[in-house]
Amino acid sequence: RLGGVDVQRLQRRCVALAALSVGSVTAVIGMVGFIGLLAPHAVRLLTGPDHRAVLPGSALLGASLVLLADTVARTAFAPVELPLGVLTGLIGAPTFLWLLRQRSHAAT
Incomplete structure (x- = not known):
């Protein structure tokens, strides 16, 4: 090959790097921080790319x-409290997978 950029290869590397970054951040911060990664994507799907709507x-x-999640964690199995990360993981992981699926269908 004489020049240029292999776009598919670069795209695969970028997706792998993004997935590794999200996994690393989630491992360090925990599942509660995962909501901070998930919420902007969900809002962007609903409102579009306008930051005046996405940020708030x-x-x-x-x-x-x-x-x-905190309310459910404190009340669902009272007097035992569930860790907040368990419930945010139950909310966040399926939603994140759904967002990935939506994005892949939009790309095709």
């Missing part, structure tokens, strides 16, 4: 999800 929407959605 992300804050509201992220706070609402954590508040909901």
Whole structure:
């Protein structure tokens, strides 16, 4: 090959790097921080790319999800409290997989 960029190869590397980054951040911060990665993507799907809607929407959605998870963690199995990370993982992981699926269908 004489020049240029292999776009598919670069794209695969970028996706792998992004997945590794998300995994690393989640491992260090925990599943509660995962909501901070998930909320902007979910809001962007609902409102579009306008940051005037994405920024406040992300804050509201992220706070609402954590508040909901905390409320359920404290009350669902009272008097035992579940770790908040367990419930945010139950919310975040399926939602993140759904977002990935939506994005892959949009690309094709």
